Amino acid sequence: MNTPILEMKNITKEFPGVKALNNVSFQVTEGEIHCLVGENGAGKSTLMKVLSGVYPHGDYTGDIVFNGKVQTFRGISDSEKAGIAIIYQELALIPEMTVYENIFLGHEIKNGSLIDWNETIKRAGQMLKKVKLNVNLAEKVRDLGVGKRQLVEIAKALSKDVKLLILDEPTAALNEDDSENLLNLLRELKSHGVTCVLISHKLREVIEIADSVTVLRDGQTICTLNAKKGEVSESALIKHMVGREIDNIYPKKENRQIGEVVLRVENWNAYDPALGRSILKDINFHVKKGEIVGFAGLMGSGRTELALSIFGNPGGYNISGDISILGSKKRFKHPQDAIKAGVAYVTEDRKGNGLILIQDVKQNITIANLKEISIRNVVNDNSEVKVANEYRVSLNIKTPSVEQKTSNLSGGNQQKVSLGKWLFVGPKLLILDEPTRGIDVGAKYEIYTIMTKLVEQGLSIIMISSELPEVLGMSDRVYVVSAGKITGELAGSEATQEKIMQLATNY
Amino acid sequence: MLFLQNAGKLLQKNIREYGMYIALFVIMVIFTITTDGIFISSRNISNLMNQTGYIAVLAVGMTLVIIIRHIDLSVGFLAGFLGAIAAIALAFWGMPVYAVIPLVLALGAFAGVLTAFLVAQMKIPSFVATLAGWLIYRGAILVVTESTGTIIISNDTFNALGNGYIPDIPGLNFLPEVHKLTLILGFAALLLFIFNEINDRRKKLAYDFEVLPMDIFVLKIAFTSIIVAGITWVLAGYNGLSWTVVIVLIVVGIYDFIMSKTVLGRHIYAIGGNPEAAELSGISVKRLIYVVFGSMGMLSGLSGILFASRLQSATTTAGTLFELDAIAAAYVGGVSAAGGVGKVIGSIVGALVMTSLTSGMNLMGIGIAYQYMVRGAVLAAAVIFDVATRNRAQ
Known part of the structure; x- marks a missing residue:
C-alpha cells in the first residue's frame, strides 16, 4: 500500500520574471486521496500543468516518476495515455453534445473507421453507473446542472482507464448536497483502486476526505501532513498556507451601527420567458443602513436572479412588485437606473460578467462611473490613474501598476478590483454575489475586513453566499432562499448551519 | 547605451502598435526602390491618398463595428447606392450640393439605424443582417440606375471633393x-x-x-x-x-478623439471587451449598437459621396468590394477580431498599407491576379503578427 504512484522531484518552473515553482517535491501514495492546498498563486495549478504535460518536458527542471517510470510528457495526450486525468474547474465538456458523445469524445469507440454508437452508448451507461449518475444518456450536457456535469467529466476520465485522477476545485461551484455526493464518489473510487489528487480551497472538505495533504506556498512545498497521524486540522492547514495563524477570520461585529431601512422589496415576483417559468415568488425583504444581510440557499435557488431582477433586470424577466430606496418607490429599467439610485452589484462570475479582462485595472475601476472623472464627457486620464491608485492602496490590490491587465491578476485581486469599481460608484447598498468564491484564505480575510469597514461607515451590504460559515460569520441577519421563495429569516445570533440547511431544503 | 536600451524596451512593449507603422514604412521603401522613386513622387502620393479616401472613411466606421464584436457587410453597396442618390439629386432633382450632402449623410445614418434595429432589437447576428443589406442595396443601385445607366455628375463643387485641392494663398x-x-x-x-x-x-x-x-x-x-x-x-x-485628405483627416480626428478621450469611446471599448460586464456596469449595449451602426451608415454615405465625386458619376457597380477592403484595412491596422481592441488611426494606416500595395504593384506593372494574392498574403501576415504578439504579451 505504501508504494508511491507518483513522485515529482525538485520541480522548478520559471516564467519570465517569476519562479512559479521552486524546487517543489510532491509524492502521492497509491490508492489514497491526496489533497493539495495553498493560497491562490501558490503554484498548485502550475504544478498540475507540469504533471499533465501542458508545460512539456524540458520547459521545467526536475523529474516526474509515475508508475515507477521517469516520464517525459510532451502534451496532455501523453499523460492521458499514462493514466493521468485532470478535471479542471472550467469543465471541458461540449454543451451541445449529448452525455454519451461527451464521455467518449477524443477516444471514440470505432468499428473500422466509423464510430460504433451502440457500443458507445452501452459503455457510457456503464460509466454513468460507476459515478452513480442517473440521467438520460441522450440528454445534452447543456441541460444538466453543474453537479451532474462534474460527474459526466469524471465518467469521461474513468472511461480512459485512469490510474490517477486529479480534480481542480471540483466543489467550488457545487452546493452542499452535490459536494457531499462528489466526496462520497471519490471515496468509492478509492476503494476501487483509483488514486485521487484533490485541489481545494474548502478546508472542511479537505479535512473530511484527505488521507494526506500537501501544502504549497509561494511556489514551494511547505509540508505534507498525514491524516492518520492526526496532523490535519483546520488551524494547522491555515497556519501552513498563510504562514501565520488566523484564529478567527471573521472580524468583530460590535462596531456596526444599524440605522433606517435602505432597501425594501415587496411582493416581488419574476417570470423568466426564456425558461418559461416563474423564478421568484412573492419575495419580501428589507435591508437597513450599516447592516450585512446574508442570503443563504442552495445553488440555483434564485438568489442571483433576485439580485439581478432588482439591479435593473438585465436578464429581461417579467417582474411585478415594489422596490423602495430610503422610503421612495423606484423602478429600475436598466442597471444604470439602479446605479443612479445607489445600488451596486458585484457579480458572482468575475471573469464572465464582472471584469473586462483585456482591459487594465484602472479602466475596470472607473468604467461604471466615468462621469466622475470626466469634464463634458471627456475622460481625464490623469485623474483616472489617481482614482485607481487610491483604490489600489485602500483595498490592497496587489499589482505592479494600475496599468496591468486584469487577466494577469489572481482571483483575490480581481475580486478587489471588482469591489473598487463598485465602491467608486459611491453606493448606498452593495450587493455581493459569492464575494469569496475561488479565492484564498488570506484574500478572504481581507475581503471580510473591507466589508466590515464599509458597513461601519454606513454602507449596507447584501451578501449572497453558499458558504455557510461565511454567512454565519459575517451577517447581522440571514434570509434563506429556496426555489425562488424566501423560506425564512434568522437573526445573526439565532442562525446556525443546521437551521439554514433545513430552510434551504424546504421546498 | 541606456538610451538604446530604453528605445529597445519601448519598441518591445509597443511592438503591436508600432508594427504597422514599420510595415507601412518598409512597403513604401521597397516600392520606392523598385519603381526608381516614382512611388514616392508627389503626384503618386497625392493620388494614393485620394484613392484611399473612400475606403479610409469606411475603415474608420468599421473599426468601431468590429470593436463591439459585430461586422457590417452592407457598407459597400450602401455607399454605392447613396452615391447614386447623390448623383440623382444633383443631376435630376436639381438640388443644391449643400443640401445633397447632409441629405445623403442622413440617409446613411438612417440605413445604419435600420441595421442596428435588426441587430439590437431583433437579435439577428450582424453577419446575417448585413448580408441581407448587402443584397438589398445591390438591388437598390440597379433599380435607381435602371433607366439611365451611369449618371454623370456635372456639379463642380461636388466633384471637387474627390478631385480638387485646397486653394493656395494668393x-x-x-x-x-x-x-x-x-x-x-x-x-x-x-x-x-x-x-x-x-x-x-x-x-x-x-x-x-x-x-x-x-x-x-x-x-x-x-x-x-x-x-x-x-x-x-x-x-x-x-x-x-486635396479636399479628400482634408475630409479624411477631419473624420479621423473626430473619431480618434471620441474613441480615446471620451466616455462614449470608453463605453464602446467596454462593450467589446465584455458585453455582459458592460451592461451590468450601467452601459446600455443596445443604445451603443444604434450609435455605432448609425455612424457606420453615415460614413458609408460619405464614402459614397467621395467615390461618386472622384468618378464624377454614379455607376451601377459602385461600391463593389468596398466592405471587404474596409474590413481588411481594419484587421491590418490591428483591430482584434475578438473585439474590444483597435484604434481608428491603426485602421487608417491599414487602409494606406492596402492602397500602397495596389499603387506600388500597378507602377511595377504587376498583373491584377497577383495583386489580389499579395494583398491576401499581407492581410494574413498582419493578423498572424497580431495574434503572435498578443500571445507573447500575455
Whole structure:
C-alpha cells in the first residue's frame, strides 16, 4: 500500500520574471486521496500543468516518476495515455453534445473507421453507473446542472482507464448536497483502486476526505501532513498556507451601527420567458443602513436572479412588485437606473460578467462611473490613474501598476478590483454575489475586513453566499432562499448551519 | 547605451502598435526602390491618398463595428447606392450640393439605424443582417440606375471633393513650385502636436506619474515631426492638400478623439471587451449598437459621396468590394477580431498599407491576379503578427 504512484522531484518552473515553482517535491501514495492546498498563486495549478504535460518536458527542471517510470510528457495526450486525468474547474465538456458523445469524445469507440454508437452508448451507461449518475444518456450536457456535469467529466476520465485522477476545485461551484455526493464518489473510487489528487480551497472538505495533504506556498512545498497521524486540522492547514495563524477570520461585529431601512422589496415576483417559468415568488425583504444581510440557499435557488431582477433586470424577466430606496418607490429599467439610485452589484462570475479582462485595472475601476472623472464627457486620464491608485492602496490590490491587465491578476485581486469599481460608484447598498468564491484564505480575510469597514461607515451590504460559515460569520441577519421563495429569516445570533440547511431544503 | 536600451524596451512593449507603422514604412521603401522613386513622387502620393479616401472613411466606421464584436457587410453597396442618390439629386432633382450632402449623410445614418434595429432589437447576428443589406442595396443601385445607366455628375463643387485641392494663398511669391497653404497647415499641425505632447508630459509630471525618459520623448517627437514634415513637403510639391485628405483627416480626428478621450469611446471599448460586464456596469449595449451602426451608415454615405465625386458619376457597380477592403484595412491596422481592441488611426494606416500595395504593384506593372494574392498574403501576415504578439504579451 505504501508504494508511491507518483513522485515529482525538485520541480522548478520559471516564467519570465517569476519562479512559479521552486524546487517543489510532491509524492502521492497509491490508492489514497491526496489533497493539495495553498493560497491562490501558490503554484498548485502550475504544478498540475507540469504533471499533465501542458508545460512539456524540458520547459521545467526536475523529474516526474509515475508508475515507477521517469516520464517525459510532451502534451496532455501523453499523460492521458499514462493514466493521468485532470478535471479542471472550467469543465471541458461540449454543451451541445449529448452525455454519451461527451464521455467518449477524443477516444471514440470505432468499428473500422466509423464510430460504433451502440457500443458507445452501452459503455457510457456503464460509466454513468460507476459515478452513480442517473440521467438520460441522450440528454445534452447543456441541460444538466453543474453537479451532474462534474460527474459526466469524471465518467469521461474513468472511461480512459485512469490510474490517477486529479480534480481542480471540483466543489467550488457545487452546493452542499452535490459536494457531499462528489466526496462520497471519490471515496468509492478509492476503494476501487483509483488514486485521487484533490485541489481545494474548502478546508472542511479537505479535512473530511484527505488521507494526506500537501501544502504549497509561494511556489514551494511547505509540508505534507498525514491524516492518520492526526496532523490535519483546520488551524494547522491555515497556519501552513498563510504562514501565520488566523484564529478567527471573521472580524468583530460590535462596531456596526444599524440605522433606517435602505432597501425594501415587496411582493416581488419574476417570470423568466426564456425558461418559461416563474423564478421568484412573492419575495419580501428589507435591508437597513450599516447592516450585512446574508442570503443563504442552495445553488440555483434564485438568489442571483433576485439580485439581478432588482439591479435593473438585465436578464429581461417579467417582474411585478415594489422596490423602495430610503422610503421612495423606484423602478429600475436598466442597471444604470439602479446605479443612479445607489445600488451596486458585484457579480458572482468575475471573469464572465464582472471584469473586462483585456482591459487594465484602472479602466475596470472607473468604467461604471466615468462621469466622475470626466469634464463634458471627456475622460481625464490623469485623474483616472489617481482614482485607481487610491483604490489600489485602500483595498490592497496587489499589482505592479494600475496599468496591468486584469487577466494577469489572481482571483483575490480581481475580486478587489471588482469591489473598487463598485465602491467608486459611491453606493448606498452593495450587493455581493459569492464575494469569496475561488479565492484564498488570506484574500478572504481581507475581503471580510473591507466589508466590515464599509458597513461601519454606513454602507449596507447584501451578501449572497453558499458558504455557510461565511454567512454565519459575517451577517447581522440571514434570509434563506429556496426555489425562488424566501423560506425564512434568522437573526445573526439565532442562525446556525443546521437551521439554514433545513430552510434551504424546504421546498 | 541606456538610451538604446530604453528605445529597445519601448519598441518591445509597443511592438503591436508600432508594427504597422514599420510595415507601412518598409512597403513604401521597397516600392520606392523598385519603381526608381516614382512611388514616392508627389503626384503618386497625392493620388494614393485620394484613392484611399473612400475606403479610409469606411475603415474608420468599421473599426468601431468590429470593436463591439459585430461586422457590417452592407457598407459597400450602401455607399454605392447613396452615391447614386447623390448623383440623382444633383443631376435630376436639381438640388443644391449643400443640401445633397447632409441629405445623403442622413440617409446613411438612417440605413445604419435600420441595421442596428435588426441587430439590437431583433437579435439577428450582424453577419446575417448585413448580408441581407448587402443584397438589398445591390438591388437598390440597379433599380435607381435602371433607366439611365451611369449618371454623370456635372456639379463642380461636388466633384471637387474627390478631385480638387485646397486653394493656395494668393500673392505669396516665394517657393513658386510649392503649395504654401499646405506647408503652413502642416507646420501649424506640427506645432500643435509638439505643444500637446509637452503639455501632457508636464501634467503627468505634476501628478507624479511615470513618463517616457527625456531622450526617448525627444526621439518620439523628432520622429513624428520628420514624418509629418515629410508628408507635408511631398504633398505641397504637387497640388497641395486635396479636399479628400482634408475630409479624411477631419473624420479621423473626430473619431480618434471620441474613441480615446471620451466616455462614449470608453463605453464602446467596454462593450467589446465584455458585453455582459458592460451592461451590468450601467452601459446600455443596445443604445451603443444604434450609435455605432448609425455612424457606420453615415460614413458609408460619405464614402459614397467621395467615390461618386472622384468618378464624377454614379455607376451601377459602385461600391463593389468596398466592405471587404474596409474590413481588411481594419484587421491590418490591428483591430482584434475578438473585439474590444483597435484604434481608428491603426485602421487608417491599414487602409494606406492596402492602397500602397495596389499603387506600388500597378507602377511595377504587376498583373491584377497577383495583386489580389499579395494583398491576401499581407492581410494574413498582419493578423498572424497580431495574434503572435498578443500571445507573447500575455
